[in-house]
Amino acid sequence: MKTKLAILTMAGLLATPAIADIQINGxxxxxxxxxxxxxxxxxxxxxxxxxxxxxVFGLQVRGDVSDKLSATAQLVGRGSEDYDAxxxxxxxxxxxxxxxxxxxxxxxxxxxxxxxxxxxxxxYHWLTPxxxxxxxxxxxxxxxxxxxxxxxxxxxxxxxxxxGRVETDTTISGTPAALELKNVVAVSFEATRxxxxxxxxxxxxxTSAVNEDFDTFVEGMSAFGAAIPxxxxxxxxxxxxxxxxxFFEVAVDIDKYDWFVGAEFTQTEVDxxxxxxxxxxxxxxxxxxxxxxxxxxxxxxxxxxxxxxxxVAALPSTISTGDAVTDATWAFVYQGAAGIAAQQELDVSAxxxxxxxxxxxxxxLKTDVTWYSDDLNDLNDATLLKVGVNYTF
Amino acid sequence: MKKWILAAGLCCNVAIADVAVIVxxxxxxxxxKDSISRLFLNKAKAFPSxxxxxxxxxxEGQSATDEFxxxxxxKTAAQLTAFxxxxxxxxxxxxxxxxxxxxxxxxxVAGNPSAIGYVDAGAVNDSVRVVATF
Numbered sequence: 203m204k205t206k207l208a209i210l211t212m213a214g215l216l217a218t219p220a221i222a223d224i225q226i227n228g229x230x231x232x233x234x235x236x237x238x239x240x241x242x243x244x245x246x247x248x249x250x251x252x253x254x255x256x257x258v259f260g261l262q263v264r265g266d267v268s269d270k271l272s273a274t275a276q277l278v279g280r281g282s283e284d285y286d287a288x289x290x291x292x293x294x295x296x297x298x299x300x301x302x303x304x305x306x307x308x309x310x311x312x313x314x315x316x317x318x319x320x321x322x323x324x325x326y327h328w329l330t331p332x333x334x335x336x337x338x339x340x341x342x343x344x345x346x347x348x349x350x351x352x353x354x355x356x357x358x359x360x361x362x363x364x365x366g367r368v369e370t371d372t373t374i375s376g377t378p379a380a381l382e383l384k385n386v387v388a389v390s391f392e393a394t395r396x397x398x399x400x401x402x403x404x405x406x407x408x409t410s411a412v413n414e415d416f417d418t419f420v421e422g423m424s425a426f427g428a429a430i431p432x433x434x435x436x437x438x439x440x441x442x443x444x445x446x447x448x449f450f451e452v453a454v455d456i457d458k459y460d461w462f463v464g465a466e467f468t469q470t471e472v473d474x475x476x477x478x479x480x481x482x483x484x485x486x487x488x489x490x491x492x493x494x495x496x497x498x499x500x501x502x503x504x505x506x507x508x509x510x511x512x513x514v515a516a517l518p519s520t521i522s523t524g525d526a527v528t529d530a531t532w533a534f535v536y537q538g539a540a541g542i543a544a545q546q547e548l549d550v551s552a553x554x555x556x557x558x559x560x561x562x563x564x565x566x567l568k569t570d571v572t573w574y575s576d577d578l579n580d581l582n583d584a585t586l587l588k589v590g591v592n593y594t595f
Numbered sequence: 596m597k598k599w600i601l602a603a604g605l606c607c608n609v610a611i612a613d614v615a616v617i618v619x620x621x622x623x624x625x626x627x628k629d630s631i632s633r634l635f636l637n638k639a640k641a642f643p644s645x646x647x648x649x650x651x652x653x654x655e656g657q658s659a660t661d662e663f664x665x666x667x668x669x670k671t672a673a674q675l676t677a678f679x680x681x682x683x684x685x686x687x688x689x690x691x692x693x694x695x696x697x698x699x700x701x702x703x704v705a706g707n708p709s710a711i712g713y714v715d716a717g718a719v720n721d722s723v724r725v726v727a728t729f
Contacts, residue, residue, distance in 0.1 A: 227680075227683050229680070229684065260684075262684060264686070272686075274686050276684070295686055300640040300641050300647075305686060309686075318681060318684075318687075319681040319684060319685060322680050322681060322684050324676070324677055324680055325677045325681045351638070353633060353639065356629070358633075493673075560673045562673075563655075563672045563673050563675070563676035564676045564680070566673075594680045
């Protein structure tokens, strides 16, 4: 029904005679993958060949309302969501002058180097960008974005200010949760000179996540606050409730056409929450031989759960109140807290080797092999093979 | 021997046919390679004088198109497609409209004081001003 409505709305847009100039563009990333061993799974793939985790199809309609004002809607269907078509972007852009424009509505949050063109597989060399950095739960924001761009001498540079709110599904301790980021403010800068480019972004927002099981657990813990002073602090420190989240990103890129190297680093912190401090980075390099682009990437993601372990360490593992039920309940809560804190640690890395073949402008074939390694648990190691087609028009 | 020289001359004339960047005769701006490249890659929206610029491209398959993309924009057709796909799908810009022939580009530029285009240098006539050849 949602899809039908969306298509009708699109058709309505197309038929509206008031909009003089309409551009329709589209993209398709059909990506199939499988792990090479029976009991391995990674990034949503297992040993059965599957198109769902990363395949994306999209259609964009843009209409010029006037010289200064345009409206853009992007209808996207993802394999991971059963190809249910959704308006992921719907915004209006006003061109203030040659350097500034303002967009408002639902738009892409420019968190990473490849955020803007994340769904346009054709625009980068991998089938999918490194999961260590790009595997996050949200990429879009409801709000306002101001874009500035200019040049000086041989340098081209730009800045973006993005403000708004994000609501999305996430997971806390392995179970689904509703994530809400309020009062998000992000500032990014980018500069390019010939073959060199760099960008950075700083963002902060008020972070909350709602998950019934987890909230029950946190309430249970804080109920012991009278008997165990540190329990209140631990409950506060575990809950994800109006906590300040900060995000930092930096990327550099050297592209001499015959060869290129690039690197990106991100750091995420949500103070006073169960979410562990996260650092991720990758380096990538490739060469272009006519239509062939072989490339290699090394990526690392680490989450430090020291804060969470510290909260647990300040708690007694057992108490003796004289009431056996209370004592047993606390022992259960403590075990839960210790388990959740331990789960937040992350130490994974991956090497990806791939080949892109440009069939014609707008159409590329690719294959990537990823060796994924979990340094905390070898049982999660996996080798992933992906093949796919990127198309854009 | 003469024939060989003639043949070599013919071959190379075709291969290095110059591309002329043209503007309306009323446009007095001086433009170098970088500033032309910026206008055609959505990085600058106006001529140095401040007049808004409306770039006009030539369709793929025309000889001047590859020359211009390679010599002025420093991009292959695939690179240019990737470049524009990033801008189009982020709402940052649309590629210039591509016209079918040198004659179409010349008449579009001759009729629009804001226009800038490129054609095979051999096709240029008095209705437009050549700002640079490559």
